[in-house]
Amino acid sequence: MIAVGAICSATIFRVGEIPPLPAKVLPSERCQLVDGMAVSAAFAFSRLGGSAQVWSRIGDDWLGRMARQSLIDEGFDVAGVHVVPGAATSQVAIIVDRRGDRLVVPFHDPDADPSPVWLPLAELENASFLHCETRWAEGAAAALEAARARGIPCMVDGEVAPVETLRRLIPLADYAVFSDAGLLIHAGGNDVEQALLKVGAAHRGHVGASCGAGGYAWYEKGRIRRVGAPRVAVVDTLAAGDIFHGAFALALVEGKSIEDAARFACAAASLKCTRFGGRLGCPSRAEVETFLASAADAGTAV
Secondary structure, three states: EEEEOOEEEEEEOOOOOOOOOOOOOOOEEEEEEOHHHHHEEEEEEEEOOOOOEEEEOOOOOOHHHHHHHHHOOOOOEEEOOEEEEOOOOEEEEEEEEEOOOOOEEOOOOOOOOOOOOOOHHHHHHHOOOOOOOOOHHHHHHHOOOOOOOOOEEEEEEEEEOOOHHHHHHHOOOOEEEEEHHHHHHOOOOOHHHHHHHHHHHHOOOEEEEEEEHHHHEEHHHHEEEEEOOOOOOOOOOHHHHHHHHHHHHHHHOOOOOOOHHHHHHHHHHHHHHHOOOOHOOOOOHHHHHHHHHHHHHHHOOO
């Protein structure tokens, strides 16, 4: 899989409570990593049994050099990571409370050159799947159009983003996989099922929404179908949606049905939520399969 999106240097703090302002609170844990929605999806795709490359941008600053080396140290293929002259590398600070909820404060350099002309689009010939998120719309659009021209299945992560970005990218996707909040921004209204019916009826491919503890819902032949999310003790929800996307993409590449792919992805995302550290909490393939087997033996809907 090729994943297109933003790369950022992330610091995650775990606290008991996020207090009202003004306040100071001491964390019980800290995690430093290179992050981003595309990075997390690619990480999950690889950890669960596939191989993935990230196409993204970093600045020509010390933070960018550190981010690139960190990805190399983790075993990422960084051939598609481009240095943008004069740009600052993206950063994000994240605070996670004892319930797993979080406060995310990202910074993306607004003056960074967004041009996608450097993208190695010819390498799509060797890909089985393309996954794009919305933080770098120009790159996502260029990659999606090139993938469609080559007949390569592609997915857009319809996370919270400006409505004009969603309306630009979603029509280019074979699989439009939203968060529930992103879907409501794209469709308008405040009801997920009604939004799925509206968007699904007008879209040429698959339309679905990950709904956290509500599992995954999708449009199919004029009706809404669902797979539930298993109940787990939530520690950290950060990157759960990205883990879902990576797992869902891998299952589709492996030939699973939408229902089975959604079940697999919900299990992977739920297990991730039991672990602190964002994407680093992604389970292994064996852990997901054991979890699904245990649920089946217990007669639990997963």
